[in-house]
Amino acid sequence: MERIKAGLIGFGLGGRVFHAPVIDFLEEFELVKIRETKEDKIQIIEKRYPEVDIVSDSDEIINDPEIDLVAVIIPNKAHYSVGKAVLEAGKHLVIDKPFTVTTAEADDLIALAKEKNKQIFVFQNRRWDSDFLTLKKLISEGELGRIVELENHFDRFRNTLKENSWKEEGDLGTGLVYDLGSHLIDQAQVLFGLPNAVTAFMAKQRTNSNITDNFELLLHYDDLKVTIKCGMLVKEPLPKYILLGEQGSFVKYGLDIQEATLDKAEKSLSDADWGEEPEEQWGVIHYEENGESIRKKVKSERGNYPAFYENVYQVITEGAEQKVKPEEARNTIRIIELAIQSDEEKRTIPFS
Numbered sequence: 001m002e003r004i005k006a007g008l009i010g011f012g013l014g015g016r017v018f019h020a021p022v023i024d025f026l027e028e029f030e031l032v033k034i035r036e037t038k039e040d041k042i043q044i045i046e047k048r049y050p051e052v053d054i055v056s057d058s059d060e061i062i063n064d065p066e067i068d069l070v071a072v073i074i075p076n077k078a079h080y081s082v083g084k085a086v087l088e089a090g091k092h093l094v095i096d097k098p099f100t101v102t103t104a105e106a107d108d109l110i111a112l113a114k115e116k117n118k119q120i121f122v123f124q125n126r127r128w129d130s131d132f133l134t135l136k137k138l139i140s141e142g143e144l145g146r147i148v149e150l151e152n153h154f155d156r157f158r159n160t161l162k163e164n165s166w167k168e169e170g171d172l173g174t175g176l177v178y179d180l181g182s183h184l185i186d187q188a189q190v191l192f193g194l195p196n197a198v199t200a201f202m203a204k205q206r207t208n209s210n211i212t213d214n215f216e217l218l219l220h221y222d223d224l225k226v227t228i229k230c231g232m233l234v235k236e237p238l239p240k241y242i243l244l245g246e247q248g249s250f251v252k253y254g255l256d257i258q259e260a261t262l263d264k265a266e267k268s269l270s271d272a273d274w275g276e277e278p279e280e281q282w283g284v285i286h287y288e289e290n291g292e293s294i295r296k297k298v299k300s301e302r303g304n305y306p307a308f309y310e311n312v313y314q315v316i317t318e319g320a321e322q323k324v325k326p327e328e329a330r331n332t333i334r335i336i337e338l339a340i341q342s343d344e345e346k347r348t349i350p351f352s
Contacts, residue, residue, distance in 0.1 A: 025306065031052055034055070199349075202215045217335075276300070
């Protein structure tokens, strides 16, 4: 098997939890270098990945002739400049969501990748969440009939500001709409394509907050309403998904368990039950069939975060189709731009 040598720039939450464990697990890849400068994180790398070189400068990864693929997991505002450097060095690029902070930056990187004959992979791991895979399956099976409405939440409770975090600075590219919102907008695209228009409400609800820490985003479709909601002052869990159809409804609580499992580093990705949700987290479907009302639990599909990097390998070595196309990630940024405009102008903005 041809192994792809990979370097990882950044070992914060994203690099530590979502990228390094999966790259290291898959035999198709060899994780050879990680850029990190903080001592506490270096100690984690040395313990978990003793054969990986730790470097202090991103250029030591970008300019390494042996490295084929670079994963960039850094503050959002630097995605464009570092991603551009990776592509110009002739490497394939994995870049964390959001792709970039403007559509102009995204368009430039897409054009550069084509010029260099390299691939961009935007990390939208939430396409492989257990609950989202379950939602896709339910829609495709049609028990709810024609879908008329989806409400998608990603809520947290953090009523204080996180000190010394770039995510709290208020720069372009920060705030919940870029962070968690980019996942939910991407999921809407996967299910229903691009909306006709966007209406948004955004707020800074925590005392002294510099960022949008609550938003509600309405995506308008021809015969469908999609609402995306995120907040950081949600103590009592709300439904993750509310799906309404002509024949019934589906309601699901709880977040996919893969992030928490990877964060604890207590379970192997090779375990037979990896990504399987406990029954108490399964959603409930309630629908009409032949005049009879049926209400039952729906077994959650198995979550599968390694699928993203498996597709990366297949695209690079076999010419397979990308599961997450950079153009889709670019359109996610466009929807965010329109949402910001909608909130500022207090009106619905057509998608363009």
